[in-house]
Amino acid sequence: MNHHKTKRKFGRVRKVRNALLKSLALSLVLHGRIQTTDAKARELRPYVEKMVTQGRSKTVTARRLLSAKIGVSGAEKMVNDISPKYMTRVGGYTRITKLPRRLSDGSLMAVIEFV
Secondary structure: OOOOOOOOOOOOOHHHHHHHHHHHHHHHHHHOEEEEEHHHHHHHHHHHHHHHHHHOOOOHHHHHHHHHHHHHHHHHHHHHHHHHHHOOOOOOOEEEEEEOOOOOOOOOEEEEEEO
8 A cells, every 4th residue: 555655766775865855945045936747846836945944034043044955046046036925825835837748758848937
């Protein structure tokens, strides 16, 4: 049975999977929208939304936790630019839009962006 196993593994070990999520999150924070596979976008959404919620407090602790996840430049952009936009919003900071399948291998593609 597959109970309580919600995270996707992407055929990678834990360290590499965490590095993948960190790099996707940093790209999303710096560029505002990225194109990736549908599965990676769905795995990235809760990861980034928790960071936006953390960045709304603007405390030193929040900055340190964010910089541990996405680096100093990403944390600064998150706290100064992205999080203030969503102070009145309860949740749902990102949007996933499906795209046509990738030609090379037929993977489902998607765009994830900030609302």
